[in-house]
Amino acid sequence: MKHSPELDAPKPAQIPPREPHQLTNLLLGIIAFALGLALLVQARFVLISLAIAIILFSLTSEAIAAIARLRIGPLRVPNWLASLVALALIASGLLTLSAVLLAQANAVVTMAVSYAAPAQKAVASLFAWMGADVEQAVLASIQKIDVARYLSALAGQASSLLSATVLIILFVGFLFAERLWFPAKLASLTGDETRAEHAARVVGRIMRRVNHYLLVKSAVSLATGIVVWAVFRIGGYELAAPVAILTFALNFIPSVGSIVATAIAGLAVYILTQDPASALTVFAICGGVQFVIGNVIDPMLMGHALRLSSFGIIISLAFWGAVWGLPGMFLAVPIMVALMIACAQSPALRPLAVMLSREGRIDGED
Structure with missing residues (x-):
């Protein structure tokens, strides 16, 4: 009997077919997620x-x-x-x-x-260094905005x-x-009374973390808003109260809010005065205050109460901003804190809690 080399060749690994109930569960999960998102x-x-x-x-x-x-x-x-x-x-x-x-x-x-017309001209004048044609084109584009x-x-x-x-x-x-x-x-x-006590401890831990975050963030945002209000008042600029209130509110949006608030303050001064030097001065002062408070004072007061991944915060901001708009961006961090602590209680969901944490470590203690 002749030996065939094809018989000695290794056969490719056979991938077991996915069981029908697994596909059904996957489809049901997708449908449930879509219905929940719609709700x-x-x-x-x-x-x-x-x-x-x-x-x-x-x-x-x-x-x-x-x-x-x-x-x-x-x-x-x-x-x-x-x-x-x-x-x-x-x-x-x-x-x-x-x-x-x-x-x-x-x-x-x-x-x-x-200030609509002066603001349009002021923004267009920022592109004057690129030529008069570019400035006119930018002005024409801005004027089309309703x-x-x-x-x-x-x-x-x-x-x-x-x-x-x-x-x-x-x-x-x-x-x-x-x-x-x-x-x-x-x-x-x-x-079960034991499970009820455990659930109560989990809820209490979520409340303490969220409360600490909100109290510290409120104090820091209030201090930032007062400084911005003082800068506008000392400079004699209008819109001191609206810009200060907007700064206070936007500081609750991590990372992005302080940048937007600083840009709004500088742009408001430029529109009001048409003076680039004044606008840059206010922008530099507000930016310096935001940097010191956001990178020194805020982390020092926050301590370990907020152990969240920076990338996870950005994803949470994007998701809740897309679902609920601006209010969703304000609520993104408290929702993320609650989700991380809740997922840490389940062995199946613990990997998600680890991914949401900043250090990859969930110790369950404040």
Whole structure:
């Protein structure tokens, strides 16, 4: 019998066919993700209001518990009274903040209408060094932008702020009413007292991390906004309050927000004065303040409360910005903190938590 060399040749490895149920699970996962994404987009007004309400509830729940433990003589402050006082303070604060933001938005819209033409010429003059033809081409392109339409859209978004504020207050009120029953509901959901205690610890860890981040970020952003306001006031420039408020708000957007705020401050001064030296001076001062606060003071105060990957933060900003717009960018970091801590509790999702962390290490401790 003749020996055939084809029989000695190694046969290629056979790839086992994917089981039908695996393909079904994959398709179901894709469909569930698409439906969830559609729900996030379509119900974003309600979901954004709910997310802000949960954050406000998280920030004040510990204070309410501390007030409820106080004694006035032989009497203890009732929990319902502490909740009502906190809700009244939150409602008054949100309504005041909404009124201030609406007033500043109206001021910005009014001034934008009056400064539209000078602003277009000022931006076009930045390209004068490239030649008169280039400057005229840039001016013609800018003049094609329908400023009135964008300003009307901005005014429409500002007008919806009041309805969002009322909805947030309602959500916070119902959360306060339900806070006494959270432990019992966790025990019923988990079916085990040990698991309920573990879930409560996880929720408490998320609340502490998010609260610390928001408190530090609020203090740092407020300091930055005050410095920008002082720079505008000392220089005698208009729009000091709107630019300061915008700087305070944009500083909650990691990495990108401070850059945008600095550029807006320099551009506003250039449009107001038509003086490149003044604009560069304000840009340099605001940029220096942002650099020192963002790279020295902010990390020192934040400590280890925010162990997030820089690349993960950018991805989170892009995703939530695409889904929820500008409010999604403000909420991106708190959502990412909650997601990282929650994923760390599951062995199957722990690799995702490791990828979201800055150091690749999840220790579960504050």
